[in-house]
Amino acid sequence: MLRNKEICFFLTSTVLILGIGMLLGYMHSPVTAVYIVIVGGSLASCYMVWMAWRYQRIIQLSGYLRKIMAGDTALDVRDNREGDLSILKNEIYKMTRMLSEQQEGLQKDKEKLTDAISDISHQIKTPLTSMTVMADLLSNPNIETEKRHEFTYHIRRQLERMEWLVSSLLKLSKIDAGTTLFSKEKVEVDQLIQEVVAPMEIPVELKEIELEIEEKPGVTFIGDKNWTKEACINILKNAIEHTPHGGKVSISYEENAIFTEIRINDNGKGIEKAELPHIFKRFYKGSQAADGSVGIGLAMAYSIVANQQGDIEVISESGKGTTFLIKFYQGEAAR
CATH class of the missing domain: 3.30.565.10 (Histidine kinase-like ATPase, C-terminal domain)
Known part of the structure; x- marks a missing residue:
C-alpha cells in the first residue's frame, strides 16, 4: 500500500500539517499541542485503517478481474451494500454476465456453423460421387449411345441440383448475416x-x-x-x-x-x-x-x-x- 504515491503524499501532508499544528498549539500552550497531536494522529490512523481496508477490497476486485479474463465467468461478485465499491462490484458482475452470454452465443454459432458445413458437405458429396462414377463410365468409348444420353442427362440434373443448393445457401447466409435489405x-x-x-x-x-x-x-x-x-x-x-x-x-x-x-x-x-x-x-x-x-x-x-x-x-x-x-x-x- 505504501508504494502508492497518493498514500505517500497523504502521509507526508498529514505529518507536515500535524507538525505545523503542534508548533502553533505549543505556542499557545503545551497541553494544546498534545491535544492537536492526539486528535490529528487519531484521525490519520482511522483514515489509514479505512484506506488499508479499501485497498484490500480493490486487490480482491483485481483478483476477480484476472479470473474473469482467464475465462471464469461463473464468479458472483455482487454486493448489495451501499458505497462506490459495491456499485463497482455490481457493474463488474453485470459485465461478467454479458460476456458469459456473448461467449455462449459465439459457441452456439460455432456449433451451428460446424453442423452447417457438415450438412453442406454431405449434400454436395452425394451428387459429386454420382457424377464422378457416371463420368468414368462415359469415358468408355464402347458405351452405348442410349446409356451415354442417360448418364449425360443425370449429370446435368445433378449439376442443376447443386447450383440450386449453392444459390439457396448463399441467400440464407446473406439473410443470417443481416446483409439482405428487405424493402417495405x-x-x-x-x-x-x-x-x-x-x-x-x-x-x-x-x-x-x-x-x-x-x-x-x-x-x-x-x-x-x-x-x-x-x-x-x-x-x-x-x-x-x-x-x-x-x-x-x-x-x-x-x-x-x-x-x-x-x-x-x-x-x-x-x-x-x-x-x-x-x-x-x-x-x-x-x-x-x-x-x-x-x-x-x-x-x-x-x-x-x-x-x-x-x-x-x-x-x-x-x-x-x-x-x-x-x-x-x-x-x-x-x-
Missing part, C-alpha cells in the same frame, strides 16, 4: 400469387393437379415482393411435391385490420405431428420427404417471412393434407 413496399397479393404460380405450371400439369386460386382483388401488405415470392414458391413447390397425382392444391388470401394472410393448402400425405416442430430446420427431411429433397426450401421460406416480422404457421395431419398460413402484420407498416 405495398404488395398486391393477387399479382404476387400469379408470379408464384407461373414457374409451377409445368409440375402441376405433369402431375395433373387441380390448382385452385381464390382471387380477392385489393388485398395488400407491406413487405418485399421479390423475397416473399421466393418464400411462397418454395412452399407451393413443397405442396406440389407432397400432393398425389390428380390431387388438389388451393391458394387463398385475405386481409383484416391486424394482418394479411396467404393460405396454401394441399390434400397430400400430410406431416406427422412429431415432425411439425422441425420442418423449418435446415436440411431436415421428414418421413414423407420427396426423393432428392435437400430440406432447405421451407427453412428459406421461414427466414424470409420472419425477417419481415411475419409468421408462418402449419396445420397438418398425416394422410389429410397440409395448410401453410403466411401472415404479414399491418402494424409493421408504421415501423
Whole structure:
C-alpha cells in the first residue's frame, strides 16, 4: 500500500500539517499541542485503517478481474451494500454476465456453423460421387449411345441440383448475416400469387393437379415482393411435391385490420405431428420427404417471412393434407 504515491503524499501532508499544528498549539500552550497531536494522529490512523481496508477490497476486485479474463465467468461478485465499491462490484458482475452470454452465443454459432458445413458437405458429396462414377463410365468409348444420353442427362440434373443448393445457401447466409435489405413496399397479393404460380405450371400439369386460386382483388401488405415470392414458391413447390397425382392444391388470401394472410393448402400425405416442430430446420427431411429433397426450401421460406416480422404457421395431419398460413402484420407498416 505504501508504494502508492497518493498514500505517500497523504502521509507526508498529514505529518507536515500535524507538525505545523503542534508548533502553533505549543505556542499557545503545551497541553494544546498534545491535544492537536492526539486528535490529528487519531484521525490519520482511522483514515489509514479505512484506506488499508479499501485497498484490500480493490486487490480482491483485481483478483476477480484476472479470473474473469482467464475465462471464469461463473464468479458472483455482487454486493448489495451501499458505497462506490459495491456499485463497482455490481457493474463488474453485470459485465461478467454479458460476456458469459456473448461467449455462449459465439459457441452456439460455432456449433451451428460446424453442423452447417457438415450438412453442406454431405449434400454436395452425394451428387459429386454420382457424377464422378457416371463420368468414368462415359469415358468408355464402347458405351452405348442410349446409356451415354442417360448418364449425360443425370449429370446435368445433378449439376442443376447443386447450383440450386449453392444459390439457396448463399441467400440464407446473406439473410443470417443481416446483409439482405428487405424493402417495405405495398404488395398486391393477387399479382404476387400469379408470379408464384407461373414457374409451377409445368409440375402441376405433369402431375395433373387441380390448382385452385381464390382471387380477392385489393388485398395488400407491406413487405418485399421479390423475397416473399421466393418464400411462397418454395412452399407451393413443397405442396406440389407432397400432393398425389390428380390431387388438389388451393391458394387463398385475405386481409383484416391486424394482418394479411396467404393460405396454401394441399390434400397430400400430410406431416406427422412429431415432425411439425422441425420442418423449418435446415436440411431436415421428414418421413414423407420427396426423393432428392435437400430440406432447405421451407427453412428459406421461414427466414424470409420472419425477417419481415411475419409468421408462418402449419396445420397438418398425416394422410389429410397440409395448410401453410403466411401472415404479414399491418402494424409493421408504421415501423
